[in-house]
Amino acid sequence: MAIYSYLQGGLGNQLFQYAIARALSERYQVDFALDRSWFAIPQDGATPRPFQLELLNIPEISYSNTSFPKKPSRIQRFLQNTVSNGPIIHYQKNAFDFDPTLFNIRNIKNRDLYLSGYWQGFPYMETIRPILQKDFELRASTSPYYQPYLQQIAESESVMLHIRRGDYIDSPSAAQFHGVLPLDYYLKAISATQSIKGDAHFYVFSDDLVWAKAALPKNLKMTFIENSLQTDAAAQELQLMRACKHHIIANSSLSWWGAWLKNNTDGLVFAPNRWIRDTKQNLTDLLPPEWQQLSA
Numbered sequence: 001m002a003i004y005s006y007l008q009g010g011l012g013n014q015l016f017q018y019a020i021a022r023a024l025s026e027r028y029q030v031d032f033a034l035d036r037s038w039f040a041i042p043q044d045g046a047t048p049r050p051f052q053l054e055l056l057n058i059p060e061i062s063y064s065n066t067s068f069p070k071k072p073s074r075i076q077r078f079l080q081n082t083v084s085n086g087p088i089i090h091y092q093k094n095a096f097d098f099d100p101t102l103f104n105i106r107n108i109k110n111r112d113l114y115l116s117g118y119w120q121g122f123p124y125m126e127t128i129r130p131i132l133q134k135d136f137e138l139r140a141s142t143s144p145y146y147q148p149y150l151q152q153i154a155e156s157e158s159v160m161l162h163i164r165r166g167d168y169i170d171s172p173s174a175a176q177f178h179g180v181l182p183l184d185y186y187l188k189a190i191s192a193t194q195s196i197k198g199d200a201h202f203y204v205f206s207d208d209l210v211w212a213k214a215a216l217p218k219n220l221k222m223t224f225i226e227n228s229l230q231t232d233a234a235a236q237e238l239q240l241m242r243a244c245k246h247h248i249i250a251n252s253s254l255s256w257w258g259a260w261l262k263n264n265t266d267g268l269v270f271a272p273n274r275w276i277r278d279t280k281q282n283l284t285d286l287l288p289p290e291w292q293q294l295s296a
Contacts, residue, residue, distance in 0.1 A: 003032035006116040012253025020119040033062040055235040092117025098285040121285035156201040160244035162255035166207035179277040185296040189248040189270040272296035
């Protein structure tokens with residue numbers, strides 16, 4: 001028996017798709033493998049992304065060389081849930097929901113499990129958080145380019161402030177589905193942070209620093225993280241994010257991980273109360289209860 005997880009999207013999404021496979025492999029004590037075929041085939045409407053898990057301290061990654069099964073029909077789903085043999089093919093319906101049945105599959109030792117989805121629910125990986133904190137460290141050391149930022153973060157009342165714009169504006173499909181957060185959300189989060197941490201120093205991460213420098217208040221203790229433009233920049237900046245003591249996240253999986261992986265468990269985390277344009281979306285399983293949600 002083995003678990004196969006289909007990878008797609010940017011680094012943040014890859015982390016979620018790795019984490020669900022890692023969590024279930026720990027639960028059932030079986031091997032798991034990753035399917036990275038998505039990165040070799042252009043996807044209509046999707047923002048092109050490189051495969052980046054190899055930059056992290058993930059041990060002995062196995063990759064699937066077999067074709068990932070297609071989404072099963074309703075009849076096939078019924079049959080695979082009632083019989084005790086054959087593969088289980090699970091395509092997630094909602095990226096933000098937690099499905100506890102995945103941790104209680106009958107006769108799992110005799111069956112392969114195929115997972116396709118985004119799995120953006122913290123209950124999936126809550127029990128293996130210490131494992132993921134180690135797995136998601138850099139395989140190599142922090143680059144000399146980012147080392148000064150890391151030192152400044154360690155020596156200050158550091159607050160990660162992540163602004164995601166980029167494809168949320170430039171890509172019609174991403175803009176329609178996700179939507180960029182308004183400036184007002186960040187201003188409220190900054191004010192709330194300063195009311196508790198008067199000496200807060202904000203470290204700004206963004207794919208649009210030009211906009212961030214023009215829009216954010218000029219009277220803050222603030223450092224803008226200039227992207228190195230190297231292939232490992234996202235993985236390097238993730239390490240800076242998680243090193244911060246407090247976090248103001250965007251509706252972005254990368255800054256979600258920056259906050260969730262943090263070592264300072266007492267730190268503040270502010271998150272938007274909407275993740276996509278659909279404001280009715282339930283975020284109970286996405287945003288841990290200790291994170292403070294602000295209107296966006």
